[in-house]
Amino acid sequence: MAFSLFSSKNRIVNIVLNDHSIRYLELKHANPPTAQKWGERFLPPGIICDGKIADMDSLVNILDECIDEWKIQRRQIRFVVPDQLVIIRKVSVPAEIQEDEMKGYLYLELGSSIHLPFEEPIFDYYLLSQNEKTKDLLLFAAPEQYVMEYANLFSSKKLTPVAADISPLALYRLYQQLGFGKENEILFMIQFDLTSVNLCVFEGTVPVVMRPFALLFNLENWEIQRYSIGTMDIKYTGEADELVIQFEDIINEINKLMDFYRYSLNKEKNGISKFLLTGDHPMLRAVFDEMKERFEVHVEQLSVVTGSNGKSGSIPASLLLTLGLALKGVK
Template sequence: MAFSLFTPKNRIINLVLNDHSIRFVELKQSDPPSAQKWRERFLPPGIIKDGKIVDIVSLTSNLEECIDEWKIQRRSIRFLVPDPLVIIRKVSIPAEIQDDEIKGYLYLELGSSIHLPFEEPVFDFYPLSDNGKTKDLLLFAAPEQQVMEYADLFSSLKLNPVAADISPLALYRLYHQLGHTGQNEILFTVQFDLTNVNLCIFEGSAPVVMRPLALPFDSDKWEIKRDSLGCMDCKYTGDADELVVQFEDVFREINKLLDFYRYTLNNEKHDATKFLLSGDHPMLQAIVDEMKERFEVPVVQLSFGAESNGKTGSVPANLLLSLGLALKEVH
């Protein structure tokens, strides 16, 4: 019985929910990353909006069907906190605060010297530097009520949430694991999905600024069905010019964030050195091509070949975020 820990049924399930889908990946191995199995389901509009659960009854019903169909009953899970709920902020604290006291200190300062756009946050931090007088940290925060709504929902369905993460870190973890990181790299990640885009700039492995954007989504103008692998197959049936307008808005926001990073965060010392583009948008290749035309910064996608093959074949690009989540350690 001692070896039962190593059987597939005890592997952690990696669950990613956003405004338009539920996805999961079960990791087979981490080096190189390989999926044992994966699945996804389209979520009709109005169930989750801007990361917040709007229709808990419909979401519960959809999750129950997924759990049953995917045979993931009573499993431990990791999940992503939806991008629109997450705030990343750089804060400075006195250097004399010991490492094991930092969380308590931040908790006391929230609402007084550290201001967030919501009360009662859940938060974590990432140490950046210590100059002897102050310590610089990255603070990751989200509204506790909304995060716990997801955790409580999973628990009510007999799933066991053991870790939460944010999407830029999950994506970067996979990028790093695949050996793509460069020296002195300033990586600008663009997670381009069907209903939202998430922009994030990394200094080394630290995500220093993040900006989530909602995309207009009219389900009447999209034809969505399952392909032969059980994945979402999305085709746009509306006026192509409407998508062009959406993309233009996103490119403008990318330029704004580049300028903010260059002039406000960085005193013109550094620029982004690379774009990493990923996501589930069916026009992703056209978006990559357009960005290569517009920006002088190199644009790359995660190259993922035969090493990602599991029982279900090569993992589709729109499930790479779940695979990055699967690489998170559970402490």
Template sequence: MAFSLFTSKNRIINLVINDHSIRFLELKQTNPPGAQKWGERLLPPGIISNGKIIDIDSLANILEECIDDWKIQRRSVCFIVPDQLVIIRKVTVPAEIQDDEMKGYLYLELGSSIHLPFEEPFFDFFSLSNNGKTKDLLLFAAPEQHVMEYAELFTSLKLNPIAADISPLALYRLFHGLGLANQNEKLIIVQIDLTHVNLCIFEDSVPVIMRPFSLPFNLDQWDIKRGSVDMLELQFIGDTDEMVIQFEDIFKELLKILDFYRYSLSSEKQDVSRFLLTGDHPMLQAIVNEMKERFEVPVDLLSLDDKLHGKTGSMPANFLLSLGLALKEVK
């Protein structure tokens, strides 16, 4: 699933923009595909909040500088819709509705049989089951206003936005592409970034529930410097008790979504069979270690066995989401 805008295959750039950073990655057209080049820029607080653009002028100025620095002028762009904007819902529709008629039907049902917490959604769907009378769909939706703000920003800077994706699907695409997925698996992707967390449970390759939430972030509590390959390196210098509280909050939310899945969504009351952790949080390994102590379910950290090399050196783990997004262009 991806929110398609229009089609182009001309030297695609993959952008991941969140509350604290801008990252780009260009795919190397090899077999298997790899990363050609990448880069990142830290965003000051207050420009984007909970995925919504707050200061469009400042973001435009920073992005324009990035475009020049990274030499990606006039390129086609795929981008990630911020997790905080995305909703996944299971809906049931009459079986006679054909796929080419589905979007029109769903638009008509918005506000009556289908309720979303925002008007004018930007959405796509994925077909699940069909019993002859009805069929179940997964509806992926986001507020059109906020998604188009990103697309229009790119266009104003002479980039060509061609598609938008969501982070759980991009991460699962990479996970599957690395040959790590198992059949009939109940997997929860735990994506922990510097300013937010996204939890998403997959049944086989289908995301069935997603829960994003924000993390407190104070830039003054972090020491930031450029690493050996010109990537940002952050080290926490604040009160360690505050970080412990953040970790505990993450574990509480994780238990909540696991209980909800166990007793509400899964008809057979099944538990997840594996945790897959990823994200750009500098203390991710410490979280992995703590989860291995707390949970009996296997805990894996998404990583590449062989480091990818491109024009800018070895690809950091912060770019795994960008790489998963880029793999969408590989058919």
């Protein structure tokens, strides 16, 4: 799954951009998942907005500095398509459509029987089930224009994109590699970041519904500090009540998606087995504690211990998505 726009090769740097940061990671080995090098850089508001590049000149300058600092010149890269650009949708096609015909058929049906909120998509699909009459597919789509803006940006800096992925799949890959995934599990993944939240429900290994939404972010309420080892420290300095309101909104969204999944998608067959909380928000531990109080469903956080090049202990939570991306294609 994910987007097959590029071919896959070796010795790849993994890069994740979102509205507030750019991060990279190189994998040392996959079992257990171990990072060899990593780094992150804060992006001021207005450079990337809702996953779309809004200030290309500033982003180019920052990327130039990151490439020099991280010493990743002329490398092959993987990157994550921002959550706000991605649509996951279940579609049915006639059973007689063969695998080698499927992409062509889907392309012809986009805009007629298959409706997306944008034109000219880049897409991939996953076969869910089939019978004598139909095949049920999970369609992953994003606007080609915005995905190619990222690809062209990297190419202009002599970085060669070889794979594009989506964040829930990258995180689930890490979750599974750590031995947590269960065959019949209904996993509710919550990516709680500084400027956005992404909710995704997995049936087994397959993400069946995803809902991203933005968080209000006022830079004046946050203190950003960069450390010499290449990581960031972000502290909230604003009014506590503002965060409480934000957290309540997120809890409401979680409840809405749980109800939608149970009553609309799952027909009340099964409920959520487990919550997986991850992300780069500085208050993630408080969210974890609050969720344990609010929900009867088990809540789990990802944590990976690594050590190399003078770095030891747990890899920062902000880098776990990048680590999951690095596992793409690893058997």
